[in-house]
Amino acid sequence: MSEQTQPDNLQPDLLLSEHARKNRAMWEASSDSYEERHAASLTGQNAMAWGLWRVPEAELRILGEVAGKDMLELGCGAARWSIELARLGARPVGLDLSSRQLRHARRLMAEAGVDFPLIEASAESVPLPDASFDTVFCDWGAMTFCDPQRTIPGAARLLRPGGFFAFSTATPIQFLCQDMATDRLTDRLINDYFGMTRLEWEDEVNFQLPYGEWIRLFRKSGFVVEDLIETQPPENASSTYRDANETAWARRWPMENIWKLRKE
Numbered sequence: 171m172s173e174q175t176q177p178d179n180l181q182p183d184l185l186l187s188e189h190a191r192k193n194r195a196m197w198e199a200s201s202d203s204y205e206e207r208h209a210a211s212l213t214g215q216n217a218m219a220w221g222l223w224r225v226p227e228a229e230l231r232i233l234g235e236v237a238g239k240d241m242l243e244l245g246c247g248a249a250r251w252s253i254e255l256a257r258l259g260a261r262p263v264g265l266d267l268s269s270r271q272l273r274h275a276r277r278l279m280a281e282a283g284v285d286f287p288l289i290e291a292s293a294e295s296v297p298l299p300d301a302s303f304d305t306v307f308c309d310w311g312a313m314t315f316c317d318p319q320r321t322i323p324g325a326a327r328l329l330r331p332g333g334f335f336a337f338s339t340a341t342p343i344q345f346l347c348q349d350m351a352t353d354r355l356t357d358r359l360i361n362d363y364f365g366m367t368r369l370e371w372e373d374e375v376n377f378q379l380p381y382g383e384w385i386r387l388f389r390k391s392g393f394v395v396e397d398l399i400e401t402q403p404p405e406n407a408s409s410t411y412r413d414a415n416e417t418a419w420a421r422r423w424p425m426e427n428i429w430k431l432r433k434e
């Protein structure tokens with residue numbers, strides 16, 4: 171294994187927010203079972219695919235031409251996206267908070283015979299210089315688990331002028347219908363829309379904003395919104411992340427979305 175693939179920026183705990191420490195502990199503990207459960211749905215032609223139902227990038231065309239681009243993946247996990255991007259001639263960097271997740275990334279990189287930097291750090295404080303990237307992206311990675319008040323300005327700082335930022339995560343609509351007592355999705359508006367910021371479980375914290383707040387934060391950070399793709403699972407789709415009832419829910423209402431942003 172080359173030096174380049176060693177995590178080269180271990181962040182001391184002191185630099186991590188309380189929720190980042192909680193999420194990291196969860197990911198350290200669940201990394202191997204996550205890999206066991208989802209590896210097949212994240213592999214092969216699904217490596218470059220979006221979200222819970224793995225809609226192919228070839229269909230959505232979110233990232234566009236990637237060859238020759240400097241690309242940062244926020245919360246890369248086992249770095250399957252970045253491995254494929256390297257094969258296509260991009261220069262990816264994978265960033266993740268979990269050393270266990272990055273261990274899976276190094277294993278898959280060695281198997282694929284590709285090499286690129288992996289950074290063990292929080293997406294809330296990325297230890298890389300300003301204007302280092304043409305593209306920052308995230309497929310249900312760090313953006314789900316981080317405070318957007320830190321990651322959105324952070325992504326703007328890391329991008330060059332005209333750079334592109336895309337991330338997929340849950341929708342505010344899902345947040346409204348999430349019954350925290352049963353951990354089930356309902357067809358009722360249970361949680362308040364105004365003031366939404368985070369969903370908190372015993373071992374995990376997720377973040378969300380009302381639509382208007384997302385847009386104001388993007389604009390304040392120097393982004394223009396190019397699109398908001400609300401993905402709907404194809405008919406008869408199945409997912410290793412969601413059961414049949416949840417898939418039926420997502421056929422009716424948007425459960426996940428992909429923001430496409432351009433730095434001015």
Ligand SMILES: C[S@@+](CC[C@H](N)C(=O)[O-])C[C@H]1O[C@@H](n2cnc3c(N)ncnc32)[C@H](O)[C@@H]1O
Nearest residue numbers: 197245246247266267268271292293311312315
């Ligand atoms: C659901 S996984 C998705 C990873 C990858 N996209 C995949 O599909 O396998 C979420 C990833 O986000 C990472 N993560 C969570 N909080 C993070 C943070 N604050 N900074 C960087 N990565 C974080 C986790 O360690 C985990 O690898």
